[in-house]
Amino acid sequence: MKTPTVPTPEVIIDGRPILKSLRVNHLLMAHVFVSVFILMMGCEPEIEPIRQFITYKGDHYSWPRVSETLQSKTMAFEARFNETAKYDFKDLSIQSDKNKLMGFCDSNSLPHDNSARFAWQWFNDRLEIYAYCYANGVRLEQFVGVVELNEYNHYEIEMADGQYIFRLNNLPAVTVKRGNASGMGAYYKLWPYFGGHIAAPHDVIIDIKSIY
Amino acid sequence: MKTIYFILLGCLLMAGEVYAQPLKAAIGIEKTVAGTQYGFGLVLQSKRHWQWGGFYQASLNYTRDGGQLVNPFYGITLSAPLAKADRLTFYANARCGVVNEIFIAVVPGLETELQLSKKISFSALMSVRMSYPSAQLKMTFSL
Numbered sequence: 001m002k003t004p005t006v007p008t009p010e011v012i013i014d015g016r017p018i019l020k021s022l023r024v025n026h027l028l029m030a031h032v033f034v035s036v037f038i039l040m041m042g043c044e045p046e047i048e049p050i051r052q053f054i055t056y057k058g059d060h061y062s063w064p065r066v067s068e069t070l071q072s073k074t075m076a077f078e079a080r081f082n083e084t085a086k087y088d089f090k091d092l093s094i095q096s097d098k099n100k101l102m103g104f105c106d107s108n109s110l111p112h113d114n115s116a117r118f119a120w121q122w123f124n125d126r127l128e129i130y131a132y133c134y135a136n137g138v139r140l141e142q143f144v145g146v147v148e149l150n151e152y153n154h155y156e157i158e159m160a161d162g163q164y165i166f167r168l169n170n171l172p173a174v175t176v177k178r179g180n181a182s183g184m185g186a187y188y189k190l191w192p193y194f195g196g197h198i199a200a201p202h203d204v205i206i207d208i209k210s211i212y
Numbered sequence: 213m214k215t216i217y218f219i220l221l222g223c224l225l226m227a228g229e230v231y232a233q234p235l236k237a238a239i240g241i242e243k244t245v246a247g248t249q250y251g252f253g254l255v256l257q258s259k260r261h262w263q264w265g266g267f268y269q270a271s272l273n274y275t276r277d278g279g280q281l282v283n284p285f286y287g288i289t290l291s292a293p294l295a296k297a298d299r300l301t302f303y304a305n306a307r308c309g310v311v312n313e314i315f316i317a318v319v320p321g322l323e324t325e326l327q328l329s330k331k332i333s334f335s336a337l338m339s340v341r342m343s344y345p346s347a348q349l350k351m352t353f354s355l
Contacts, residue, residue: 069315184310184314185314
């Protein structure tokens with residue numbers, strides 16, 4: 001004798017019982033919301049992204065090599081030098097060569113065409129900071145101020161119409177002429193570089209804290 | 213605001229061009245080294261699961277006077293499927309666009325999409341923004 005089939009309480013759609021499917025979806029949804037909560041609401045304190053750049057003895061470029069573009073009209077960062085910033089080349093013309101701290105290339109330009117950077121030199125037994133720019137291939141330098149070793153100082157370069165505005169801590173702002181490059185494009189960041197003509201006489205260490 | 217209209221219009225025009233391909237709308241939140249950004253996008257998906265479209269996202273800056281959108285990032289997005297397993301699909305993603313009107317940015321990433329239902333999916337996208345890792349969570353709706 002044939003036994004009667006018991007009707008299933010579930011509706012089958014796409015070969016899958018709908019009630020079971022809904023249950024799975026609820027589980028997935030719960031999983032998703034827990035993931036969102038964990039990813040977005042982490043209670044660890046935020047850290048400040050600090051990079052330590054080292055220019056090794058005999059080299060110009062610093063490590064690590066970083067490739068990054070600017071995404072704001074104001075580049076702001078904090079930098080700290082230590083005793084490794086001191087050097088003595090016994091020749092004032094070389095001693096006054098500007099070492100580059102940080103800055104950027106203007107829209108789609110190369111550093112020696114259109115760029116703006118902070119530069120530094122150990123001169124007169126102190127660490128001097130300069131605005132160091134190229135405007136349509138012409139180099140422009142201007143003294144900005146003096147900073148102490150082993151402490152963070154605040155640096156800012158603002159792009160304005162026809163000029164760059166350099167700010168160091170609370171010192172008066174310094175303006176430098178800007179070249180023709182502007183508008184939409186890639187603005188590559190430029191990182192620490194020793195020289196000038198002469199390479200680093202010893203390892204030079206600079207800590208940089210980017211402000212985004 | 214004009215930008216948002218252009219992105220929406222562009223995506224709708226593209227939808228007209230490729231009539232057979234389904235249109236998807238997404239809302240998302242991305243955590244970057246520079247803060248959290250909120251945004252939306254419209255993408256088309258081919259039969260082989262390639263996705264392309266436009267997106268807009270920005271940070272919210274709260275002041276005493278209210279919220280304000282800052283650091284807008286908008287452009288085009290392209291996702292290529294790497295692997296598919298049941299409800300999960302893995303994509304290689306690239307976003308190309310403009311930040312703050314003039315700064316061109318290219319953002320590579322890896323996306324994992326979880327199909328919650330026929331119409332809704334959830335994605336986690338790991339990218340590199342400003343040379344630091346960023347995480348984006350997206351909810352996508354088939355239109």
